[in-house]
Amino acid sequence: MTIEAAPVEARLQALCELSAQVRDLMDATALTDVQEPELTAVTAMLAEATARLRAVTRDTPRPFEIGPDGSLRHLGNAVTGGANPHALPLVVERDGAAVHARLSFRPMHEGPPGSVHGGISAMILDHLLGQAAAAAGAAGMTASLTVHYRKPVPYGTPLLARAEHVRAEGRKSWSEGQITALDGTPLVEATGLFITPTGWTTHPAPLP
Numbered sequence: 001m002t003i004e005a006a007p008v009e010a011r012l013q014a015l016c017e018l019s020a021q022v023r024d025l026m027d028a029t030a031l032t033d034v035q036e037p038e039l040t041a042v043t044a045m046l047a048e049a050t051a052r053l054r055a056v057t058r059d060t061p062r063p064f065e066i067g068p069d070g071s072l073r074h075l076g077n078a079v080t081g082g083a084n085p086h087a088l089p090l091v092v093e094r095d096g097a098a099v100h101a102r103l104s105f106r107p108m109h110e111g112p113p114g115s116v117h118g119g120i121s122a123m124i125l126d127h128l129l130g131q132a133a134a135a136a137g138a139a140g141m142t143a144s145l146t147v148h149y150r151k152p153v154p155y156g157t158p159l160l161a162r163a164e165h166v167r168a169e170g171r172k173s174w175s176e177g178q179i180t181a182l183d184g185t186p187l188v189e190a191t192g193l194f195i196t197p198t199g200w201t202t203h204p205a206p207l208p
């Protein structure tokens with residue numbers, strides 16, 4: 001007899017679907033132009049939904065887990081976590097010594113009207129640079145991040161993000177990366193320093 005993880009996966013799937021719905025809700029909220037009575041009615045519905053979700057809450061952060069495909073995942077992560085409505089979620093793929101992801105920002109990420117807030121693109125690059133360091137066996141915490149904004153980043157448009165680990169010195173590790181248009185035009189470039197805290201065990205990260 002085998003023990004199946006399916007019920008747990010089904011619950012996580014349901015959490016991810018809830019988060020996807022909340023993302024759609026956030027975009028709809030950002031763009032809605034319905035009349036005030038409808039805004040008031042929807043707000044009341046959402047207050048009710050919020051209370052239902054708060055009926056049972058976690059008192060610890062969502063942990064790192066090994067997914068069904070054997071890869072390490074953190075469903076609560078603000079960039080990659082399917083169970084975190086704040087996340088795109090970014091799906092990161094390994095590409096030799098580098099990592100990359102296809103992505104499309106959303107209306108809820110707006111900064112300057114019509115384009116993405118610089119803090120959001122910095123967050124995506126922070127994470128991707130960190131994953132590049134982890135892929136090189138040098139996972140760490142971000143100590144510094146330098147960002148160059150070359151062109152406004154559109155939302156609702158498919159884009160590419162890429163990062164690679166460039167060098168290491170003891171517990172310090174440097175990565176660089178960029179968000180580009182599909183034709184390769186650089187939009188945002190970043191370099192980051194990642195430091196492996198004392199006591200962390202590092203190993204080539206189990207990325208897909």
Ligand SMILES: CCCCC/C=C\C/C=C\C/C=C\C/C=C\CCCC(=O)SCCNC(=O)CCNC(=O)[C@H](O)C(C)(C)COP(=O)(O)OP(=O)(O)OC[C@H]1O[C@@H](n2cnc3c(N)ncnc32)[C@H](O)[C@@H]1OP(=O)(O)O
Nearest residue numbers: 126127130131134139140141142143144195196197198205
């Ligand atoms: C998000 C997941 C993270 C958890 C990962 C878990 C498992 C790993 C598996 C996979 C990971 C996959 C992906 C990771 C993805 C994304 C990464 C995003 C990560 C974040 O989103 S993370 C949040 C923001 N991040 C922080 O919350 C950091 C807060 N901070 C600290 O935790 C400490 O501050 C720390 C650890 C940075 C250093 O602490 P420490 O005690 O080890 O440092 P210490 O003093 O010993 O210095 C040693 C040498 O580093 C130099 N140095 C120190 N700090 C520096 C700085 N800031 N700038 C320039 N140089 C610095 C010194 O000058 C000295 O240099 P020298 O040796 O040459 O003298």
